[in-house]
Amino acid sequence: xxxxxxxxxxxxxxxxxxxxxxxxxxxxxxxxxxxxxxxxxxxxxxxxxxxxxxxxxxxxxxxxxxxxxxxxxxxxxxxxxxxxxxxxxxxxxxxxxxxxxxxxxxxxxxxxxxxxxxxxxxxxxxxxxxxxxxxxxxxxxxxxxxxxxxxxxxxxxxxxxxxxxxxxxxxxxxxxxxxxxxxxxxxxxxxxxxxxxxxxxxxxxxxxxxxxxxxxxxxxxxxxxxxxxxxxxxxxxxxxxxxxxxxxxxxxxxxxxxxxxxxxxxxxxxxxxxxxxxxxxxxxxxxxxxxxxxxxxxxxxxxxxxxxxxxxxxxxxxxxxxxxxxxxxxxxxxxxxxxxxxxxxxxxxxxxxxxxxxxxxxxxxxxxxxxxxxxxxxxxxxxx
Amino acid sequence: xxxxxxxxxxxxxxxxxxxxxxxxxxxxxxxxxxxxxxxxxxxxxxxxxxxxxxxxxxxxxxxxxxxxxxxxxxxxxxxxxxxxxxxxxxxxxxxxxxxxxxxxxxxxxxxxxxxxxxxxxxxxxxxxxxxxxxxxxxxxxxxxxxxxxxxxxxxxxxxxxxxxxxxxxxxxxxxxxxxxxxxxxxxxxxxxxxxxxxxxxxxxxxxxxxxxxxxxxxxxxxxxxxxxxxxxxxxxxxxxxxxxxxxxxxxxxxxxxxxxxxxxxxxx
Numbered sequence: 001x002x003x004x005x006x007x008x009x010x011x012x013x014x015x016x017x018x019x020x021x022x023x024x025x026x027x028x029x030x031x032x033x034x035x036x037x038x039x040x041x042x043x044x045x046x047x048x049x050x051x052x053x054x055x056x057x058x059x060x061x062x063x064x065x066x067x068x069x070x071x072x073x074x075x076x077x078x079x080x081x082x083x084x085x086x087x088x089x090x091x092x093x094x095x096x097x098x099x100x101x102x103x104x105x106x107x108x109x110x111x112x113x114x115x116x117x118x119x120x121x122x123x124x125x126x127x128x129x130x131x132x133x134x135x136x137x138x139x140x141x142x143x144x145x146x147x148x149x150x151x152x153x154x155x156x157x158x159x160x161x162x163x164x165x166x167x168x169x170x171x172x173x174x175x176x177x178x179x180x181x182x183x184x185x186x187x188x189x190x191x192x193x194x195x196x197x198x199x200x201x202x203x204x205x206x207x208x209x210x211x212x213x214x215x216x217x218x219x220x221x222x223x224x225x226x227x228x229x230x231x232x233x234x235x236x237x238x239x240x241x242x243x244x245x246x247x248x249x250x251x252x253x254x255x256x257x258x259x260x261x262x263x264x265x266x267x268x269x270x271x272x273x274x275x276x277x278x279x280x281x282x283x284x285x286x287x288x289x290x291x292x293x294x295x296x297x298x299x300x301x302x303x304x305x306x307x308x309x310x311x312x313x314x315x316x317x318x319x320x321x322x323x324x325x326x327x328x329x330x331x332x333x334x335x336x337x338x339x340x341x342x343x344x345x346x347x348x349x350x351x352x353x354x355x356x357x358x359x360x361x362x363x364x365x366x367x368x369x370x371x372x373x374x375x376x377x378x379x380x381x382x383x384x
Numbered sequence: 385x386x387x388x389x390x391x392x393x394x395x396x397x398x399x400x401x402x403x404x405x406x407x408x409x410x411x412x413x414x415x416x417x418x419x420x421x422x423x424x425x426x427x428x429x430x431x432x433x434x435x436x437x438x439x440x441x442x443x444x445x446x447x448x449x450x451x452x453x454x455x456x457x458x459x460x461x462x463x464x465x466x467x468x469x470x471x472x473x474x475x476x477x478x479x480x481x482x483x484x485x486x487x488x489x490x491x492x493x494x495x496x497x498x499x500x501x502x503x504x505x506x507x508x509x510x511x512x513x514x515x516x517x518x519x520x521x522x523x524x525x526x527x528x529x530x531x532x533x534x535x536x537x538x539x540x541x542x543x544x545x546x547x548x549x550x551x552x553x554x555x556x557x558x559x560x561x562x563x564x565x566x567x568x569x570x571x572x573x574x575x576x577x578x579x580x581x582x583x584x585x586x587x588x589x590x591x592x593x594x595x596x597x598x599x600x601x602x603x604x605x606x607x608x609x610x611x612x613x614x615x616x617x618x619x620x621x622x623x624x625x626x627x628x629x630x631x632x633x634x635x636x637x638x639x640x641x642x643x644x645x646x647x648x649x650x651x652x
Contacts, residue, residue, distance in 0.1 A: 080553055081553075082549055082552075082553070101552075102549075102552045102553050103552045103553070103554075103555050103556055103557060104555075107553075108553055108554060109550070109553050111546045111549070111550055112546075113544055113546045115544065115546040115547050115549065115550035117547060117565060117569075118569070119568045119569055128551075128554060128564075129554040129555060131564075132551075132554060132555045132556055132560060132564075133555060177554075181554050181555070
């Protein structure tokens with residue numbers, strides 16, 4: 001556990017593109033620990049995994065996100081050796097491991113159900129991988145107590161029964177057990193999904209902190225994008241057995257490669273290019289030609305113009321923006337530190353606007369309101 | 385009186401009646417076994433323990449007890465082993481002919497036991513095996529092993545397959561998974577199955593009647609004595625048999641708390 005802690009930059013939405021660039025080389029002494037080459041898996045003619053290629057750096061925290069049925073669970077099961085691939089290769093550092101059985105691979109997984117042994121105490125659960133390896137009982141116990149410390153559980157939990165632990169405590173026990181195994185790569189299969197919101201938020205941050213302290217490589221599967229964004233260095237978005245996009249969280253959030261990723265990565269306003277004639281125009285909105293030209297938008301562009309709700313603002317009378325439209329405020333949602341407005345345009349399209357709470361506006365039902373955003377805060381999704 | 389109280393008293397009376405219906409016959413045999421008279425009649429004029437003394441001294445009775453005990457013990461051990469692996473195939477693993485296997489396993493339980501006993505006897509004759517209490521073990525197993533399988537399968541159904549996967553992921557071989565995870569988790573089911581196997585074999589009459597040959601088990605002897613040549617030892621031997629069952633059940637009930645206390649002490 002003496003691998004240098006990876007370098008991370010503070011998050012913030014101020015300058016997305018610059019941060020995305022800065023985050024790209026994720027680690028100082030990055031060298032691939034895992035290499036997946038053209039991995040395929042079919043079940044009775046159904047293609048669960050369709051040619052996945054992936055390189056993971058030593059010490060990286062990678063999140064694999066996708067809707068259910070996208071193949072993320074199949075991928076992780078192949079990587080830890082619980083399923084056999086139809087074709088392709090898996091390399092761990094310099095050795096090929098795709099034909100090594102699960103119990104001989106130096107990887108470990110935290111299961112969705114946690115898979116804690118109900119007939120063993122907390123301490124016995126944590127010691128389990130060491131017991132299997134034939135480690136001396138006294139050493140085992142010492143290591144288990146150390147790990148209890150690491151996952152912030154009191155020492156007297158050693159003798160507790162699993163049934164006496166709360167959901168959050170069980171998460172920590174499962175994590176400690178996986179760390180006792182001391183794997184090259186630690187896999188997570190949505191272990192937080194069953195917890196309530198507050199506890200989940202807390203554990204997400206702890207997990208990220210633990211990743212930094214241990215310097216281990218974490219590969220985390222989740223269907224929750226927020227979870228992935230909070231914790232990981234890079235995010236892979238999966239769709240029908242393939243990686244739709246792979247990159248730093250900021251990049252995927254700000255510069256999605258497809259409508260699917262844009263919509264999957266949270267709330268978004270998308271305007272399709274009309275692409276007819278010699279002008280640049282999009283559905284529902286008017287675009288300032290000069291700004292469009294400056295942005296490099298040429299007539300004939302086909303794809304979508306994307307603006308996240310926090311990039312759109314409510315325009316004061318007479319105020320201008322590169323992209324504008326007029327609509328009627330339909331509803332307002334308070335999100336704590338943020339406030340969201342749903343503005344229905346004349347075409348029926350609903351624009352979501354998100355402001356910080358200080359910028360909250362007063363509005364009347366049915367009141368006409370201008371919405372707009374500048375092109376440097378928007379992203380263009382080129383149609384493939 | 386409040387109407388709900390009437391209802392409650394009625395319910396208690398009903399419960400007592402049911403219990404009396406279940407246990408009075410047994411109590412009657414208990415009295416018969418300590419009465420000096422040859423046949424049971426109330427009131428009992430004089431109490432005695434002479435029948436118990438006779439029974440315990442009698443070579444026949446101790447032979448009976450010994451044969452019944454051997455049959456039941458061997459049936460219990462084999463049923464537990466067969467039931468354990470059978471239950472894994474029944475409830476835990478997905479395989480091609482699982483549904484067919486599940487039905488076939490259940491079938492012997494629904495067979496009338498006397499028909500099963502007769503069929504086995506004919507089969508033993510055809511193969512040329514002379515029936516003794518050894519063959520009775522096989523007959524008992526045909527009927528009891530499926531029951532043991534079912535009891536353990538109930539436990540195996542509630543088993544999270546991820547536990548075995550996690551064990552493998554952490555380096556366990558197949559044998560280690562069995563020893564460290566599967567067996568300890570199914571153990572309560574295995575113990576329950578063992579208890580049932582013993583009691584079902586110990587008290588079994590129809591299968592034993594056809595398949596023990598010249599040997600006699602306890603229930604067979606009781607039946608034989610009732611049909612011809614009643615002996616005052618009949619209620620006594622019957623009570624001894626009931627006592628053995630009660631002792632076994634008591635041990636089984638006392639065991640889990642004892643094991644719990646022991647393991648808790650050792651882990652602290």
